[in-house]
Amino acid sequence: MFPVLTESELFSRLKKRAQNFEKVRDAVKKIKEMVLSSGDDGLIKLTYELDGVNLNMSTIKFPPREIEESEKFISPSLKKALDLAFERIFDFHEKMKPQNKLFFDSYGNLMGKIYKPIDSVGVYIPGGSAAYPSSVLMNIVPALVAGVNKIIAVTPPKTEPMNPAVLYALKLCNVKELYTVGGAQAIFALAYGTETIPRVDKIVGPGNVYVSEAKREVSGVVGIDSFAGPSEVVVIADSSANPRWVAADLLAQAEHDENATSILLSCDDSLIEEVRVTLQSFLATLESEKAKLSLFNWGGALKVKDIYEAIEISNRIAPEHLELMVKSPMTYVEYIKNAGAVFLGLFSAEALGDYIMGPSHVLPTSGTSRFSSGLSTEDFMKEMSLISATSTGFLALSHHAGEIAKAEGLPAHRLSLQIRNGREFTGCEPRH
Numbered sequence: 001m002f003p004v005l006t007e008s009e010l011f012s013r014l015k016k017r018a019q020n021f022e023k024v025r026d027a028v029k030k031i032k033e034m035v036l037s038s039g040d041d042g043l044i045k046l047t048y049e050l051d052g053v054n055l056n057m058s059t060i061k062f063p064p065r066e067i068e069e070s071e072k073f074i075s076p077s078l079k080k081a082l083d084l085a086f087e088r089i090f091d092f093h094e095k096m097k098p099q100n101k102l103f104f105d106s107y108g109n110l111m112g113k114i115y116k117p118i119d120s121v122g123v124y125i126p127g128g129s130a131a132y133p134s135s136v137l138m139n140i141v142p143a144l145v146a147g148v149n150k151i152i153a154v155t156p157p158k159t160e161p162m163n164p165a166v167l168y169a170l171k172l173c174n175v176k177e178l179y180t181v182g183g184a185q186a187i188f189a190l191a192y193g194t195e196t197i198p199r200v201d202k203i204v205g206p207g208n209v210y211v212s213e214a215k216r217e218v219s220g221v222v223g224i225d226s227f228a229g230p231s232e233v234v235v236i237a238d239s240s241a242n243p244r245w246v247a248a249d250l251l252a253q254a255e256h257d258e259n260a261t262s263i264l265l266s267c268d269d270s271l272i273e274e275v276r277v278t279l280q281s282f283l284a285t286l287e288s289e290k291a292k293l294s295l296f297n298w299g300g301a302l303k304v305k306d307i308y309e310a311i312e313i314s315n316r317i318a319p320e321h322l323e324l325m326v327k328s329p330m331t332y333v334e335y336i337k338n339a340g341a342v343f344l345g346l347f348s349a350e351a352l353g354d355y356i357m358g359p360s361h362v363l364p365t366s367g368t369s370r371f372s373s374g375l376s377t378e379d380f381m382k383e384m385s386l387i388s389a390t391s392t393g394f395l396a397l398s399h400h401a402g403e404i405a406k407a408e409g410l411p412a413h414r415l416s417l418q419i420r421n422g423r424e425f426t427g428c429e430p431r432h
């Protein structure tokens with residue numbers, strides 16, 4: 001049952017959930033040792049143990065021909081939906097792409113920032129229980145817009161044939177390199193390389209606690225995006241909200257994982273009660289054990305005084321998704337401090353954002369939206385600063401720079417400035 005909680009019960013649930021995530025650290029470290037010491041052999045053993053699939057050196061890499069032919073195995077309506085999702089996600093990321101910025105100061109010096117794509121990226125496509133063609137698009141399209149040179153994908157293998165929608169989404173993104181390895185072992189393979197899987201510069205993508213913990217472990221060896229772990233939603237609803245719609249949105253995130261969390265904050269007792277009753281009846285027909293466990297163990301409803309109090313609590317939770325199912329939701333945006341994505345108003349179902357609106361659904365979880373953001377084109381780019389000084393600019397500023405060098409006790413720095421001063425000027429002006 002979806003419990004009604006006090007504020008302290010809610011926060012102790014969230015604390016316990018986070019502590020449970022930390023418990024996988026030792027298991028993940030063992031997986032790391034195995035991949036580092038045994039490479040592909042280690043991947044094959046781990047895949048058998050954890051996914052029950054028999055791989056060998058020649059089946060770790062998925063045949064590109066099957067990606068190419070995937071279109072034949074999906075319905076026209078699914079193809080249309082994935083094509084439209086691709087287009088919308090592409091368009092959104094094109095519009096949001098960071099632009100180079102350059103300016104001249106009063107001495108004619110040129111300064112600014114330019115963006116360059118990361119060379120190689122490994123993308124984790126979750127696939128333990130559900131198949132995620134949407135995650136293919138939400139991860140890879142921003143990388144395409146950024147201009148990443150080499151994109152490779154990994155996803156857990158199955159005993160049955162690979163999901164054709166996942167393959168078609170890869171085809172849309174023109175990705176031909178797919179390895180059928182999942183979990184923490186896939187992340188270590190991408191970070192360190194094995195005989196078959198090449199190491200990459202950055203790893204992105206959501207996954208369960210093992211995947212997210214492994215990404216944390218390799219951070220620094222390679223770049224990673226955010227901690228995008230088990231899904232989360234906080235719904236703030238007032239009496240204008242339809243309790244059945246609220247219940248459906250809570251359930252949608254719960255069905256991802258038994259470790260997902262769905263939280264309702266409302267000042268309306270009767271809405272809370274109707275949501276609980278509806279959830280019970282939805283659960284009876286949905287028959288999702290994961291959703292039941294998630295709602296019972298990690299979800300809950302909390303009665304609040306007003307919407308401002310609900311937002312204050314949500315800011316402390318820092319959820320992956322925040323839905324404002326209230327009258328005039330825009331009024332409250334300025335008070336929201338922490339959330340991966342915010343959904344405003346009754347029709348902004350979180351599931352629309354999961355699939356088709358445009359922004360990536362790869363978002364920070366477990367309170368990490370306090371300091372990190374959802375996946376975007378910037379994640380696939382590096383920012384470089386540019387500096388081009390004129391002789392006038394040099395003469396005006398070098399003396400001050402030299403003073404600071406002196407204070408820092410770095411005489412060679414000062415020398416490199418003094419040596420260029422007026423008397424030794426070579427006449428080589430930079431050309432902008």
Ligand SMILES: NC(=O)c1ccc[n+]([C@@H]2O[C@H](COP(=O)([O-])OP(=O)(O)OC[C@H]3O[C@@H](n4cnc5c(N)ncnc54)[C@H](O)[C@@H]3O)[C@@H](O)[C@H]2O)c1
Nearest residue numbers: 126127128129156182183206207208230231256257362363
């Ligand atoms: N935050 C986001 O942006 C976002 C987006 C989409 C999905 N998700 C989340 O992705 C996750 C998908 O989870 P999933 O499990 O279906 O797929 P997954 O691909 O993330 O994980 C499956 C892999 O986990 C490994 N694994 C399973 N049990 C293990 C164990 N006991 N020890 C070691 N390794 C083990 C296996 O190797 C398996 O292949 C869900 O939590 C979902 O909520 C998050």
Ligand SMILES: N[C@H](CO)Cc1c[nH]c[nH+]1
Nearest residue numbers: 132134135231232354361
């Ligand atoms: N809600 C997930 C992020 O937490 C994304 C997703 C993919 N498919 C369905 N939902």
Ligand SMILES: [Zn+2]
Nearest residue numbers: 252253256354
């Ligand atoms: Zn979802």
